[in-house]
Amino acid sequence: MSRSCARPGCGRPAVATLSYAYADGVVWLEDLAAEDHPMVHDLCAQHADGVRVPNGWELRDERRGAALPQHGQLDLIGA
Template identity: 35%
Template sequence: MTRPCSKSGCTRTAAFTLTYDYEGRVAAIGPLSPSVASEGYDLCAEHARSFSAPGDWRVIRHLSLTGD
């Protein structure tokens, strides 16, 4: 089972899941969650790599995104 990247117009396969911690103002990118997270966004490697958080949010990447 693969899931598509949630970015509109993107046809790549999701490899990471992005979740937001609204209280801590942190966006976390980690391994693809095994099931669709209600508050998560699936991202392909390309979009996970290029993601930047809005405003003063911090981004935490749980994985090295240097590879494929």
């Protein structure tokens, strides 16, 4: 099973799944979900690492293989 990144024009293999909880203002990054789901987005490693969340939102990176932030990846500034 292999899916590709949901970002337009990307097409790299997806390695992570992005999901949202709008009511809570939380974005999750997790290891690629086993099943595709209309409410989540599959992302390649590069786009997963580049995820930014709107101001006031929280990003929870729960990928098991997540690398430690190296250059301020948790850019929470939405402006």
